[in-house]
Amino acid sequence: DPVDPAVVSEYDVVSWTTILDVFRPDVVITHVSPWDVTDRRVPGLNNDEWTHVGEPVYDDYARSEYGEAIDLLTSTGAELYILEGAPLNREITPQNDPARILALNEIVASLADEAGDAVTMVDYPGWVGPVGSDQELARRDDGVHISDEGLIEIVPWLLEEIGLDGGG
Numbered sequence: 001d002p003v004d005p006a007v008v009s010e011y012d013v014v015s016w017t018t019i020l021d022v023f024r025p026d027v028v029i030t031h032v033s034p035w036d037v038t039d040r041r042v043p044g045l046n047n048d049e050w051t052h053v054g055e056p057v058y059d060d061y062a063r064s065e066y067g068e069a070i071d072l073l074t075s076t077g078a079e080l081y082i083l084e085g086a087p088l089n090r091e092i093t094p095q096n097d098p099a100r101i102l103a104l105n106e107i108v109a110s111l112a113d114e115a116g117d118a119v120t121m122v123d124y125p126g127w128v129g130p131v132g133s134d135q136e137l138a139r140r141d142d143g144v145h146i147s148d149e150g151l152i153e154i155v156p157w158l159l160e161e162i163g164l165d166g167g168g
Contacts, residue, residue, distance in 0.1 A: 005011065025078045025155065029082075029162070034102055036053070037101050039051070046058065062107055080119045080120070087131055090143050
């Protein structure tokens with residue numbers, strides 16, 4: 001929902017519509033979130049029972065939510081870059097199962113394909129590296145969040161991926 005532009009930069013205020021209206025970005029970057037593969041109960045979905053990626057009713061829900069996000073984030077003409085979700089380096093539990101994030105990546109990639117040239121998927125898992133590798137452990141020392149070293153490396157990589165590296 002739109003909010004007063006004066007409060008849009010506050011930590012607890014989220015309004016993509018206001019941000020798009022105020023800033024008119026040329027480029028928007030977002031990501032496939034591991035939070036979207038956790039078990040959840042969505043009011044009105046699946047008889048209010050727990051569900052997750054891989055169950056058709058939730059897959060349809062995820063497709064709808066990410067589709068709306070893509071439509072909104074490209075509505076002002078911005079190029080949208082979506083970082084694919086990376087498997088987490090955590091004990092394998094249902095919510096950490098790499099198959100779930102891969103399934104969600106497939107859903108979002110199909111939406112990106114449907115959106116055409118305005119949306120590009122970015123190989124974030126390739127940058128992170130295979131789970132347990134030296135590359136991954138240096139870039140995500142807790143198995144989820146980008147480490148201090150990773151933060152130094154990700155910005156130039158991401159700018160190059162989206163063609164804003166100044167090199168060409």
